[in-house]
Amino acid sequence: DAGVIQSPRHEVTEMGQEVTLRCKPISGHDYLFWYRQTMMRGLELLIYFNNNVPIDDSGMPEDRFSAKMPNASFSTLKIQPSEPRDSAVYFCASRRGQGFYEQYFGPGTRLTVT
């Protein structure tokens, strides 16, 4: 199993540009989570999906952020327009089932907005 895959691993963009982060969950996992990690705020849950349906997006900081999961093997997190305060590491994680199962994290995307 390749684990959770994220791309790109690093992204440097200028303020105002659109940024799209991508995630491929582990096959068979029906929950997908997007997190943001910063020194100031730690690990924050942004949004999660169950069976491709967004369930809770209360952690999405602003309307500039949006996420989609068009199928079971792909999700995107989009920031438009990006701002310097969006600079962070964005993790995608997936999990199977409703029981006490481990969340597996992807390698993360380090986003720098200048």
Added chain:
Amino acid sequence: GENVEQHPSTLSVQEGDSAVIKCTYSDSASNYFPWYKQELGKRPQLIIDIRSNVGEKKDQRIAVTLNKTAKHFSLHITETQPEDSAVYFCAASDSGSARQLTFGSGTQLTVLP
């Protein structure tokens, strides 16, 4: 919602000594408590977890204890080694089907050789 507090934020120990990291949670409905280890530049990885029907769980040099009455849980690492140096996060999840995790702020553990 759930609030998880973690202490200390940094911890330095000599190789071979024990390390203890403590967390408290606010939601009495929380019933699953994982611990993640994150090495520099890497992803968080689960090292041990405990459910609310258990008071203690051990895995080699790592143990976790849970006090549901006081709503706190702790990570214990014995015979620490330099490779234990990392950031450790505690988390708590509710009893909902999604088991959303609320993470503590992390503890930077440094094991001095």
